[in-house]
Amino acid sequence: MKFNTKLLHDVPSVDPLTGAASLPKYQVSTYHQEDIFNKQKYTYTRFGxxxxxxxxxxxxTLENANFGLAFSSGMAAITAALMTLQTGDHVIAPKDIYGGAYQLIHDFLPNYGISSVFLEEMTAEEIGQNLKPNTKMIxxxxxxxxxxKITDIREVVSIAKKxxxxTVIDNTFMTPIGQTPLDLGVDMVIHSATKFINGHSDVVAGLVATNDEKIFSALKKRQVTFGSILGPEDAWLVLRGLKTLGIRFERSTENAKKIAEFLATxxxxxxxxxxxxxxxxxxxVHFSQxxxxxxVLSFDLGSRQAVADFFKNLTIPISAVSLGGVESILSYPATMSxxxxxxxDRLAAGVTxxxxxxxxxxxxIEDLLDDLSNSLHQVEVMNIDE
Ligand SMILES: Cc1ncc(COP(=O)(O)O)c(C=O)c1O
Incomplete structure (x- = not known):
């Protein structure tokens, strides 16, 4: 089955009880238990x-995984994954990484005796040079x-297995239609479902997929104990958003390519x-995986002033933290993510x-290109006046 068909027919969408074509939102915290001496499937929403x-x-289903878990945010999913590490463990991560993940690894994990190193390039060579006897995760x-930046997933998996x-990957930027890292041997795939998966800038959510039952159980325990499960209403909204992920992502990607080509000139x-x-x-490497x-694309305008002029003159994209909405979203990493x-640290990581x-x-696309072109023209005019 191909991706768009999977989205509509393999992701659960029909109520098994009534046949309703929209899965009901079980907006509930607890469940009546007919028989308190025998277990029933659902008892409390934090558990299921x-x-x-x-x-x-x-x-x-979408990540070709055996197991999936939903969290209250992408960061909650990342936290659960990283908290599978134990005191004394060491983790290797890239310098260019989502700011929240950096903060968690750099500022918080040391409190639990978990050390880390951030690498410029996640190549087998650099990873090899930074491996320690207590390294447990990449x-x-x-x-x-x-x-x-692109990391060769196969190369990382190969050194990790050795x-x-x-191995943990944040697959937020590509979504499962663009990249399925479990197929390449990665252990845990994380999404900030706040982004393309939900796609409508109205939910904060996180997801993890894995093939490994032990990892699933460890994550499930953390989801329940940390209390970081997603709420039913948000899960329902993400399920609804997910139905159009394929066509949304394809269209956004086509637009992004044209914009990148335009910006390059x-x-x-x-x-x-x-x-x-x-x-x-x-x-x-990217197209091999x-x-x-x-x-999503980034570009450098050379200075903070040029960025200010650019934001001021642009009319279509919203200027905001986040990404992956149906609307274009322009961000300024230095003051946002x-x-x-x-x-x-930011400049050292190349975030100028x-x-x-x-x-x-x-x-x-015509409207986006016109808008970008007008605003960039203003940036040039302002620079000449100076
Ligand atoms: C790549 C990436 N991963 C994780 C996150 C964190 O997700 P959330 O905001 O849903 O916690 C973000 C948020 O911007 C992100 O861009």
């Missing part, structure tokens, strides 16, 4: 709920946020970061004052 379970089965994002390390743009461009240094360039990093990230929506 049919609407949440439908979404969990859905992400498992955490990656590909494409990464916000520099769209040293019996667990514009004088006001110093550099474009988009793995769908043949000029991206790891475009070949992904289906498209994705719908990466604000939690010190300036020194001129860097802008664009999550491309499903608007008409």
């Amino acid at each position: 709920n049919p609407t949440i379970e439908a979404l969990e089965n859905g992400i498992a 955490y990656i994002e590909t494409p990464s946020n916000p520099l769209l 040293f019996q390390l667990k 514009n004088e006001a743009v110093k550099k474009v970061y988009y793995p769908g461009l043949a000029t991206h240094e790891k475009s070949t 992904a289906q498209s360039g994705g719908a 990466h604000a939690c990093m010190s300036k020194q 004052d001129g860097l802008v990230r664009l999550s491309v929506g499903i608007e008409d």
Whole structure:
């Protein structure tokens, strides 16, 4: 079955009890127990709920996984995955990584005796040089946020298997239609479902998929004990959003490619970061593991002032934290996704004052290109006046 058909017919969507074509929202915290001496399937929503379970089965189906779990946010999913580590363990992660994940690994895990190293490039060579006897996990994002760096998933899996390390990937940018890392041997796939999976900028949610029953049980325990399960209403909304993931992501990706090509030729743009461009240094690696360039790109306008002028003159994209909505979303990583990093760490990670990230929506491409072109023209005019 192909992806769009799977979305509509393999992700649970029909109520098994009544045949209703929209899965009911079991907006409930607790369940009447007919017989308190014998176990029943549902007892309390933090332990399990049919609407949440439908979404969990859905992400498992889409990621070709045996198990799925839904969390109250992408960060809650990341936290559960990282908290499978024990005191004394060491984790290897990339320098270019979502700011919240960086903060968790860098600022919080040391409180529990878990150490880390952040690498420029997640190559087998760099990983090999930074392996310690207590290294237990390799955490990656590909494409990464916000520099769209590409990591060779097969290479990471290969070194991880050699040293019996667990691999975790944040697959938020590609979604399961763009990349299915479990097929390449990764142990845990994480999504901020707040982004493309839900797609409508109206829910905060996280998902994890895995094939390993032991990992699933460990994550389930953390989901229940940390209390980080997604609410039924949000699970229902994500299930609803998920139905159109295929067409939304395809359209956004087509738009993103055209925008990246346009930006690459514009004088006001110093550099474009988009793995769908043949000029991206790891475009070949990316297309060996992904289906498209994705719908997020970043570009450098050279200075904070140029960024200010650009934001001021743009009319279509909303200017906001987040990505993956049906509307285009323009972000400024320095004060948004990466604000939690010190300036020194941020600059060292390549997140400059001129860097802008664009999550491309499903608007008409002509309108997006006109808007970008007008605003970039203003950036040039302002720079000449100076
Ligand atoms: C790549 C990536 N991973 C994880 C997250 C965290 O997700 P959430 O905001 O749903 O907690 C984000 C949020 O922007 C993200 O961009």
